[in-house]
Structures are given as structure tokens and as C-alpha cells.
Amino acid sequence: MTVNTLSIAIRALSRCIKCCPTSRISRRCFGASPARFYYETTKTADSSAGSPALRTVDLRSDTVTTPGPAMRRAMAEAEVGDDVFGEDPTVNELQKMAADIFGMEAALFVPTGTMSNLIAVMVHCRERGDEMIVGDLSHLHMYEQGGSAQLAGVHSTTLTTLADGTFDLDQLESKIRHGYPDAHYPRSRLVCVENTHNILGGRVLPLSFLQELRSMADKYGLVVHMDGARLMNAAVALGLQPSVILQHCHTVSACLSKGLGAPAGTMLAGSKDFIQRAVRARKALGGGMRQLGILAAAGKIALKDMPARLGEDHRNARSFAKALTQCSPPLYQVDSAAVETNIVLFRVRAPGLSPASFCELMGEVGKGEGEALGQGLRVLLFPHFGDTVRAMWHLGVSEEDTQLAAKKAQCVAQQHGLK
Structure with a gap:
């Protein structure tokens, strides 16, 4: 492109900007x-x-929150280290705090909820062609770009999501593959639930549903993962500790960056063996960060002070x-x-x-x-x-x-x- 041609293009764009209000510039010009x-x-x-x-x-959305003065101070003053080496003390404190709150053996800081859910799928469904069972209106199924198939090679089968965010357990039982290792079928490994349920307006899963779900999962050797992006909202609504809700789940992903007000981050929690495998998956997905304590300091305040x-x-x-x-x-x-x-x-x-x-x-x-x-x-x-x-x-x-x-x-x- 010559200098004269570039100048003509710039002048044309300038005229477009002058003629169009800001909210219409891109629509009219592009x-x-x-x-x-x-x-x-x-x-x-x-x-x-x-x-x-x-x-x-x-x-x-509750994702538009910004950190307040106390949270910003904590971030500025955070003691940090290399988290990929496991040497960031603030991250380690946050992970211990989250594990205790959730009643799990261990926890891991992950940059986003989407990555956290994907890591859970990758760890629970270790072989390509394994299958997870999800609600057809779940965030994991609708809004995470099919990452479980795209990146993890995991097949999904869906259940009809009911108005309260649950699904019919008889339908779940009918979807479980009983023919493995028949070469025609994937192997059912994982059931995912969402609490609170985003698309259905923040509905809280009843504790009785989770208890019955876990009984069925145990019967057929399945793992239960909770997409608990707004788990703390569910706990407050039920008047229960998060650990009481999570006693029926094997793993959970809980966001720090929504109603809890942190600028970023999600806690993934489960057994020690699960978290060890999750660390490897996080690294493969590019989620291993270094002086992460700056964000973890905000996460500590989010978990400790913000649920109330x-x-x-x-x-x-x-x-x-x-x-x-x-x-x-x-x-x-x-x-x-x-x-x-x-x-x-x-x-x-x-x-x-x-x-x-x-x-x-x-x-x-x-x-x-x-x-x-x-x-x-x-x-x-x-x-x-x-x-x-x-x-x-x-x-x-x-x-x-x-x-x-x-x-x-x-x-x-x-x-x-x-x-």
C-alpha cells in the first residue's frame, strides 16, 4: 500500500468517525x-x-465488581513467590483456606471458572472417548465452547434441565452406559451439576437432590463434579456451610470473581490425588502462573469476608x-x-x-x-x-x-x- 493510498483511507475513516456517534461507528463503517x-x-x-x-x-452481571480499598491494599502488600514451584505463600494459604471451607482434602487456584471446569473433566475422564453427563442448560454445556470435546476429547450426553436446576434421576440412570467395554459405546465417567444455576436465574439445588444423585453415582461408579461458580450464594440461601452442600460431590469449582468481588480466580477442590493431577492439567492449559500471590491475596478476602x-x-x-x-x-x-x-x-x-x-x-x-x-x-x-x-x-x-x-x-x- 502506498503512502497516498494509506492517507486516503485514514481520511475516509476520520470522516466516518465524525459523522457517526460512537455507538454506531463500528456498525456503519465495518x-x-x-x-x-x-x-x-x-x-x-x-x-x-x-x-x-x-x-x-x-x-x-456480578462479574463487573471491582476490588475495594482493603482488597487492593492486600494485593499491594501480598507476600509472593513462584507458584509453579509451589513457593508462593499467599497462594498456599488461600488453597488451604478453600479446602477447609469446602470440606475437601486440597484445593488449587485456577485463573478462570471455564478452565477449572475443563480441568475437572480432564482429570475425571482420563481417556479420550470417555463420557460426561450434564444438564442441557448447564453453563458447562452451553457457554464453555465445548472445551471438553474440543480440548479433552470427552463426549457429552445431556439431560433435560428442570425448572429448579435439577434433572430427573430416572433419566440420568437411563443415560448411563452399561455396555463398556463394548466397542460401540463411550464409558460413562462423570456427572456434572451447577449450583446456583445461571440460565435458570440463580436457582439453588436442593440438598435432597444432591444426596440422591450421589447415591446413584456411587451405585454406578460415577464421579460428581459441581460447577459451583456461585456456590457461596447457594450456601447463604440455604443457611448452610459450603462443606455441607459439597459432602455429596467429589469435586467443586467455585469462583472468587463474582459476588465475592475478587478481580480474578476460581478455586478447584477435591481429593489430594485429584489436585495433583489437576496441577498437571492446569500447566498443560497454560494456567500455571508465577507470582500469583497478588491475586491470591484478593481471593483470601473474598473467601473470608465477602460471603456474609x-x-x-x-x-x-x-x-x-x-x-x-x-x-x-x-x-x-x-x-x-x-x-x-x-x-x-x-x-x-x-x-x-x-x-x-x-x-x-x-x-x-x-x-x-x-x-x-x-x-x-x-x-x-x-x-x-x-x-x-x-x-x-x-x-x-x-x-x-x-x-x-x-x-x-x-x-x-x-x-x-x-x-
Whole structure:
């Protein structure tokens, strides 16, 4: 490309940027889908002189939390070493703490929940062609890019996920392969559960279900792994220690970076033999890190201090769900009984108003809202599975934020609700 040709291209791009508002630049100039740029709603809108103060309530996910002053201090002051050599004292303390809390023999710090779940699959299903059994709406099956097949060579068979996040145990029994070593079949090795259940709105698995599942797994020589990304939310909702829930599971993967507020990290826990094998799998996947104590220091605070505040998120979520049912006109459909933790799923009952369009309305400052709410307000929500909208509470959302978000939903109902 010549210098003159490059200059012409740059001038054309500059004209495009000047002509298009920021949120439309990429769509018009590069032809990308609007959905690709949904996360642009995190940008702070321009506040011109004389306009009401702008406030943003981010309910898209509990992954948007940021570490507070105490956590940042702990990270800055952390004693570190080379974790791949097993010499980072802060990581070692965190792993011991997690194992004790979960009632497991050992634990391992892993960068992400997706990697942690994949490591569990790789360790439990050691031969290519082994099989795991999962719910058809589980995060592991839906949102982790099929890594178990792509990277581990493990086959999946699915069970119908029920409304409470469980599955039918008779169906599970029918899916277990009994013909091994018949050359036609994979070998059933592993059953995976999710607690709380993401797609179904933070549902908590009943302890009785886990107990019955473990009995069946023991009967057929299967291993039970829990994707416990929000395990601590489940424990708070049930009023139980995590170890009581996990007594029915062989292994667990529990995130530090969601409602617990750490910037990164997941704890994988199980037997000592399992963790020794998990260390090898983590290394193969590129998850072995060096002076990891900087992140582990945040994880220690997350595990020790943050579970106690999760009940606040659950109360705010229930408060918002109740407010949606009281909006007039009745624009929203929500099952309040299904709001067990920090997630609210609801539908918008207005012809022509899709979940994505509704989220755009909530993310904008509508006409007259400044006067009605006392300030400009943007509420960030997420178009979710099955034509629902998802709202999720976390340490960055206060009771006042929740009340304002409910008032914003009422404003939208008045403008776009059923007449």
C-alpha cells in the first residue's frame, strides 16, 4: 500500500468517525452486528451543562465488581513467590483456606471458572472417548465452547434441565452406559451439576437432590463434579456451610470473581490425588502462573469476608422482582418464587418490544426521567436466554440503586406498557 493510498483511507475513516456517534461507528463503517457492541453501554454518557446528574446502575452481571480499598491494599502488600514451584505463600494459604471451607482434602487456584471446569473433566475422564453427563442448560454445556470435546476429547450426553436446576434421576440412570467395554459405546465417567444455576436465574439445588444423585453415582461408579461458580450464594440461601452442600460431590469449582468481588480466580477442590493431577492439567492449559500471590491475596478476602454480605444481594433482587410485579401498567412477567439468590429473570409483555430493545431503553435517559427520578439514570441489563431479561445483584449495587432501578422500570412501563 502506498503512502497516498494509506492517507486516503485514514481520511475516509476520520470522516466516518465524525459523522457517526460512537455507538454506531463500528456498525456503519465495518458492518458489524449491533449485538456485538452491546457492552458499549458501560461507557459513561456525556453530561452537558445544565443536564441532571447521570447515575448508572449496572445489573448485567456480578462479574463487573471491582476490588475495594482493603482488597487492593492486600494485593499491594501480598507476600509472593513462584507458584509453579509451589513457593508462593499467599497462594498456599488461600488453597488451604478453600479446602477447609469446602470440606475437601486440597484445593488449587485456577485463573478462570471455564478452565477449572475443563480441568475437572480432564482429570475425571482420563481417556479420550470417555463420557460426561450434564444438564442441557448447564453453563458447562452451553457457554464453555465445548472445551471438553474440543480440548479433552470427552463426549457429552445431556439431560433435560428442570425448572429448579435439577434433572430427573430416572433419566440420568437411563443415560448411563452399561455396555463398556463394548466397542460401540463411550464409558460413562462423570456427572456434572451447577449450583446456583445461571440460565435458570440463580436457582439453588436442593440438598435432597444432591444426596440422591450421589447415591446413584456411587451405585454406578460415577464421579460428581459441581460447577459451583456461585456456590457461596447457594450456601447463604440455604443457611448452610459450603462443606455441607459439597459432602455429596467429589469435586467443586467455585469462583472468587463474582459476588465475592475478587478481580480474578476460581478455586478447584477435591481429593489430594485429584489436585495433583489437576496441577498437571492446569500447566498443560497454560494456567500455571508465577507470582500469583497478588491475586491470591484478593481471593483470601473474598473467601473470608465477602460471603456474609451476599444476603444483601439476595434481598435486593427479591425487592426488585416484587417491584416489577407492581408496575402499572403490568409490563413485566416475573416468577417471584424463583428468585432464590441474586438473579432476577423476567419477560417484557409488550408487542414489538424485544428484550434487546427493552435493555436499550433502560440504558438510556428517557424524556422526562430526570424530573421523575431526580437525576438521569441508566440501568444496564442483559438480554438473556429464552426471551428473558436478566438482572443480577452484586456488591456494586446498593438498596438505593435497586429502588431507583425499579422506578426506572416503572417509567418504561408507563411509556411502553400495555394500554
